[in-house]
Amino acid sequence: MSDGARGDGSKYVVVVVEPETPGNVGTIARAMKNFGLSDLKLVDPPELEEDGEAYGFAGHAREDVLPNAETVTFDEVVERYHTVGCTAITGEDARRHVRFPFRTPAELRDSLATVEADTALVFGREGCGLNNDELARLDEICSIPASEDYPVLNLGQAATVTLYELRDLFLAGTQLPDVEHERAAEPDVERLYEQFSAFLDRVEHRDHKRERTERLARRLVGRAHPTEKEVSTLTGVYRKATRDLDEADLDRGSSGGSRGDDRDRRANPGGGVEPDSE
Template sequence: MSGPAEDSGESETESRDESETESRDDADTHRNPVVVIVEPETPGNVGTIARAMKNFGLDDLKLVNPPELHEDGEAYGFAGHAREDVLPNADEVTFEEIVENYHTVGTTAITGEDDRSHERFPFKTPAALRESLATVDAQTAIVFGREGRGLNNDELSRLDEVCSIPADDEYPVLNLGQAATVLLYELRDLTVEETQLPDAEVIRAAEPDIERFHKYFDEFLASTGQREHHREKNALLMRRLLGRAHPTEREVHSLLGTFRKANAKLEHADHLAAKYDEPVYPRE
């Protein structure tokens, strides 16, 4: 009797440990937000948003009272590769369902200036929203409104947070598709694991090649006949410039070739001037 009981206890413990580990793993996995469009009027904008979602690693699109989206219409025409999955898999939902089941972020171009306008204040910029969502484990819905009117105050008052894209004060209203693209781009660090860009934007040339360039540049400065303190200053300025620029191997090799030829020609000119007793190039 004791044997089976002990085995059973160990099995339950192992099962509990595995369950806890899975729960921790699930908590560590960031859940991508869903995108909601409330009463879109133009199928083309729905397609544009679906395409932006595809660009930035999102696939769950939900539509509140949408127009008809025909496979040969604007929505599919504007969706690009999102016509293959994001758009045909979009769910038609109610505003109530979104409010009841998600942590919601409403988008608006017009914000309140202070806390007397509770519907549109306080608000986050897309960058601030990205930082906030990165630290929270919650299923989030990014909610966009109608093309002409956006989300009204009653709708915004039922959403948890408000986000607004900083734009020129004289004309802050973006096209619906543009606004969604900008916002989803800012959230890309949360939704895109790997981009088409290389990890390093610049591969700096090898330091011996850069130092060889500085040697050629010093010789060039000496050939121009500048006073020594001017040469030292210009050499230092060039060193600081290249230090900030992080030149690539190809760029440095091109400069090396240019200054090598320039120095050879200046040396040849000095040789001819001395041989034929001609004045050298005017110097300071």
């Protein structure tokens, strides 16, 4: 899904009411292009000159989103769309309904996924945002959680954060790889566990700790969701370490020593091998 279109044929648009700064309009246009939207509506906008601030801030959105922006009235937006008003200030409790109840952008994403209608995301002025009369005419209210000491975001920033949180509604995919699908196949992960177990055999890990060590390794790798390359590399490291230990034992055996003798000498450094007790 892209360009704000949905599977049911409805679409998303962004509306900015009486923006004061062309640069913020350009920033919003750029955020729209970043997150899969293209339909920008402006209510009483400033002059947007092609060599001015708006186009300078728009990035590649200067090629399509910004020049295709449509000037509309607030009444037209209310009449044509399911509307979501974005505001920093909300009511304190349920006794006031102009700005309450409200949703955060993340909560709004789940709500809008069930709305089968053209939807407008409405942002207000830099200085005072959307006023109460305007908010009273809109269908839903959205507010970004921020510090209670200073909850007011710059207009461009607020739109960018909101569109980012809603991006799954607009975008079919992103430039990032699918992390879940990049996880190594389970048989490869199991081979890693088997090689780790073989390594523990060669270093003679204490039997009473063996089960716990293998369980901890399984939990650690399970949480990490390693890639195929990561699993392959670790498996190779443990395989080589195990092989090196085998070769070291062969070298000791050919020179007349043994691993058992080494352990006994460490246990009895003052003399020969102690006899077994009866």
